[in-house]
Amino acid sequence: MLETAAQAPLPYGRQSVSEEDIQAVVAALRSDWLTCGPAVEEFEIRFAAAVGARYAVAMNSATSALHVAMLLARVGRGDRVITTPNTFLASANCAALTGATPDFADIDPESHNLSLPALEMAWGPDVKAVVAVDYAGQPCDMPSLYHLAHPRGAVVVEDAAHAVGGGFEYGGRLWSLGGHPWADMTVFSFHPVKTMTTGEGGMLVTENAAWAERARRLRAHGVERKIFVGLGAENDPALCERGPWYHEMQELGHNFRITDIQCALGLSQLTRLAAFVERRRTIVARYNDAFAGIQWIKRPAVSPPASAKHTAWHLYTMQIDFGALGKTRTQVMDELRRGGVNTQVLYIPVHLQPWYRITYGYGHGKCPVAEAFYKHALSLPLYPAMSDADVDRVIGAVYKLAERCQ
Numbered sequence: 090m091l092e093t094a095a096q097a098p099l100p101y102g103r104q105s106v107s108e109e110d111i112q113a114v115v116a117a118l119r120s121d122w123l124t125c126g127p128a129v130e131e132f133e134i135r136f137a138a139a140v141g142a143r144y145a146v147a148m149n150s151a152t153s154a155l156h157v158a159m160l161l162a163r164v165g166r167g168d169r170v171i172t173t174p175n176t177f178l179a180s181a182n183c184a185a186l187t188g189a190t191p192d193f194a195d196i197d198p199e200s201h202n203l204s205l206p207a208l209e210m211a212w213g214p215d216v217k218a219v220v221a222v223d224y225a226g227q228p229c230d231m232p233s234l235y236h237l238a239h240p241r242g243a244v245v246v247e248d249a250a251h252a253v254g255g256g257f258e259y260g261g262r263l264w265s266l267g268g269h270p271w272a273d274m275t276v277f278s279f280h281p282v283k284t285m286t287t288g289e290g291g292m293l294v295t296e297n298a299a300w301a302e303r304a305r306r307l308r309a310h311g312v313e314r315k316i317f318v319g320l321g322a323e324n325d326p327a328l329c330e331r332g333p334w335y336h337e338m339q340e341l342g343h344n345f346r347i348t349d350i351q352c353a354l355g356l357s358q359l360t361r362l363a364a365f366v367e368r369r370r371t372i373v374a375r376y377n378d379a380f381a382g383i384q385w386i387k388r389p390a391v392s393p394p395a396s397a398k399h400t401a402w403h404l405y406t407m408q409i410d411f412g413a414l415g416k417t418r419t420q421v422m423d424e425l426r427r428g429g430v431n432t433q434v435l436y437i438p439v440h441l442q443p444w445y446r447i448t449y450g451y452g453h454g455k456c457p458v459a460e461a462f463y464k465h466a467l468s469l470p471l472y473p474a475m476s477d478a479d480v481d482r483v484i485g486a487v488y489k490l491a492e493r494c495q
């Protein structure tokens with residue numbers, strides 16, 4: 090361990106960029122298009138095919154795609170949107186940004202995804218949408234969640250930012266995330282720590298043609314180029330003239346556009362998605378085997394319909410009994426860092442964030458399972474470019490904590 094500790098510590102996540110990726114980006118830079126050009130559409134078509142979706146709309150982040158999902162669901166002031174507290178801020182912020190109230194239902198103690206009984210308890214007539222997050226890459230029980238939420242009139246958005254390339258078995262067949270019928274929309278992230286990257290970027294997929302078309306409009310200022318309403322001057326031929334320049338802003342939109350440069354990278358990365366997922370799975374299996382006998386570690390569990398076989402892991406989050414170790418989390422993280430291993434804490438429950446406490450009056454005790462999970466959670470490095478020696482370094486550093494404990 091001593092010689093490896095002198096190396097830069099392993100990050101908890103990082104991109105895998107190949108020479109082919111670099112060449113793809115260089116080719117985009119040499120092309121006529123830097124912003125929304127042909128690579129965007131090609132990426133959307135190929136990504137939709139890869140996950141089994143009908144329509145895919147690429148944006149500059151999953152945060153933007155979640156925001157657009159809320160607009161497509163017509164979420165706004167007076168509505169409530171329920172999500173999990175065990176997520177990145179964007180899963181809840183997207184509702185707040187529309188004027189709706191984000192609310193939180195507690196998580197299941199095994200899957201660490203939204204608990205369906207908690208979701209049912211939190212329900213009310215004002216719930217317009219549910220944002221179900223596939224935490225760490227493990228798919229939520231989407232069929233059960235959809236059967237709960239859909240008949241009550243809510244739109245179901247699956248935040249699969251962590252889970253690109255994953256799936257689950259249900260009803261005797263394998264369903265991919267983005268390609269199953271138990272979400273109205275699914276959102277993926279291509280941030281560098283995610284399974285594949287475009288630098289920054291996100292994708293919204295849906296089976297609904299009208300939503301896909303509106304999503305394209307909303308990502309570009311609400312501008313329409315095909316079906317026109319007019320400028321309110323039907324008797325003025327000059328004001329009615331429509332050439333290739335003509336466009337109308339028919340609703341308020343955003344600049345959520347992604348670039349050809351990013352999509353060129355995405356297209357190249359997509360060809361290695363299956364290999365990225367497989368390598369992550371192998372590393373998770375090695376961690377699980379290595380930590381099986383350690384009493385003060387609770388390894389990530391998989392709950393049906395998710396399975397280890399079909400999960401595309403983004404995070405390896407274990408729960409540590411810091412009391413049994415006689416150390417604080419910060420001390421454990423420092424020790425691991427000295428052993429050449431950076432770790433991360435994912436997530437601080439969103440309802441406890443100051444803005445949420447002040448704005449909505451949420452507080453400690455609202456979601457006790459998520460709060461307990463946070464107190465014990467620690468995510469180890471997990472990314473496809475990790476070598477076997479890197480994985481050994483992580484396992485060795487964790488064992489060292491164990492030695493000191495016993």
Ligand SMILES: Cc1ncc(COP(=O)(O)O)c(C=O)c1O
Nearest residue numbers: 150151152177179250278280290
């Ligand atoms: C669960 C979840 N949803 C949404 C996002 C937002 O993704 P992006 O960084 O692409 O905006 C993230 C990013 O970390 C995430 O973890």
